[in-house]
Amino acid sequence: MNPLYVSQKLFEHYEHIQEVKHYYGLLAIYALLLTAEEKQDPVLLEKCKSILSRFPDRIEHPRYNFPSYRIGGIPKAYALMRGYMPEAENQVRQYAEEMMTAPRDRNGIMSYRHEPDKEMIWIDVAMAVTPYLLFAGLALDEPRYIDEAAKQTFLMYEEFLDADNGLLHQSKNWAGPGKYSEDHWSRGNGWGYLPLAELVQHLPTNSAHRPTAEKYFRQLSEALLPYQSKRGFWRQEIPFEYSYEETSGTGLILYGIGIGMRTGLLDRETYSPAFQRGIEGLNRLSINPDFSTERSCPGCLCPGEGEERGTIKAYVTLMLPYRDEHHSFGPLMFSMVEAYRNGIYDLNRDF
Template sequence: MKIKNIVIASLLFFLGGSAMFAKDKYLSDFPSEANPITVGDKITKKFLATPHTRFGNPRAEKAPNYITYPDALAWLGAMWYAKVTDNTTLTDGLVKRFEPLFSEEKHLLPKMIHVDYNVVGSVPLEIYMQRGDKRCYELGMRYADSQWELPSDAKPEQKAFADKGFSWQTRVWIDDMFMITTIQSQAYKATGDAKYINRAADEMVMYLSEIQRPNGLFYHSPDAPFFWARGNGWMAAGMAELLSSLPKSNPNYKTIMKAYLTMMQTLKQYQGKEGLWHQLIDGEDTWSETSGTAMFTYAMIVGVKNGWLKAKEYAPVARKGWLGLVSRINADDEVLDVCEGTNIKNDRNHYVNRKRITGDLHAHAPLLWCAAELATMQ
């Protein structure tokens, strides 16, 4: 009996060890230029050295009227990265960058009227969780709470969503499922109050039922039946981020996990030879785009780390995505080939011919999320 138990134990160790080996083999031991800590350090320092952008584009001619989601999500990613690498110098710089928003730069804080604005509250909540600044807690929670507080001048469609228990800021646009879920997840982490993560999960399931296609991907909208990479990236990263915090006991957990797994399976099939995904995911004739690639890579890294995805199957895909991204960082520590801001249009050429921006925070943000996750595996 003892010998049998030893054999069984050895077999279980071998099987578990093989999965761990597959994970470690592909998501660690990178070439020096692709070391997540090397990359994360320089992209964070680049963010700190770059003034607030206009919608993520550091080369935009006009100064920003207010901070919006690309800056906030790069900031958040940099905070996550600095935390997991215990780099207090970077954290100090990121916290110091926020301080003027309580005084001379207060006008740059956006109004609490839109998903792209309210997600900015994720940054002060992260500062609070890392440094205990009560001012940041109060500011961040106002952004989280106001997303469910119907304003007096709400439009009929906004009131209709609120009456169903959803955020009045609901649009059923794919972007929303990173913006809404992130600020609500941050509020849950900061408070421990389950209402925040529960409302995010309810919102996600509603979006999935409305706009996910049978193959797991998402049209930009019902009127724009194209699988635009960055739009799908928001959904992929949003599901991964939400599932990372959502208790398995939540009634929506299985539905969201199934949607996530279906999407990952399809994405795996469309990865390009260089490790990047195309501007239109199923369009091999379209150019390789970095912001969507970074979000897909992040979603897969998180899935492998948490055991949702088989390491043997998905760790090589995530590694290839990371190496492809790193190959698109120029000598000025800027990511190349980032799709410009893109509104909905029922025209394939509208997506194919979008400008390719250099240094846009739409790509720097998810690159930092990836670096933060990978840094914990080195």
């Protein structure tokens, strides 16, 4: 089965069961755009543009941490950058400017907008901010957007890095003033890895940010690689061997590894076996014949209560996966696109 076909069918299943919006839905729309590009499918591309044209006026919006979600966020900025939706220029610029004024902690990291005095920061923000500002900056020739895109991911990588194992924690100040979450959460590391992957893929070759982006991308890649399970997954708590194998983080990590191999930043001989094992595992264990999904962690921001908030125990025991969890679709689609880009054209063959 062709991985691009799988990616498209995953989206079709997703839009059948719920309205595709919010950040996890926007990531799936972005992945659908990438799918359309790889397929060179003008009909699918028109579908993507039609979906994005519904933002903001024909969508019922929940409360957002980042208002750019209202206009279609990352895929809208990407569609502008690629020349698919020139009419989105004013929207993308307006919300890029809004993002540039978002609350920040004392170190300059974008923080929880609804309680800015508490300086609550979390790695998920790197995913929300960096690709949007990167694509907006490239589309609109605004270097300060690109500068801020790189700055936010670099600052968060440095803030959340566990020097003992090279992995990332998720949050600070959510469990109490000055406290970091204890985790090395699968999707949290994916949230930190994806923006680094977009930076190394799309930054101009002469960008002053490229050396740091490549350095941090390689470092996180090297830290993640030893923790892959025999079945190809990264676990909910990555270093804990008794934690469950988790879909969304695995999909994001494979997306980054695929980009790293294609750009020559990651040695193919070293990373290709892990990449192939991961794609096989996702196809076999995370995607059902009807394109429903399994093994994805639900929404997870410093879980737990009291003294257990943000502990490894809370991440592993409270946040249990279920079928068709809405964070699963985008990462699975990303991994399928990268499988195709890296020469895997038939998921049913032996890897």
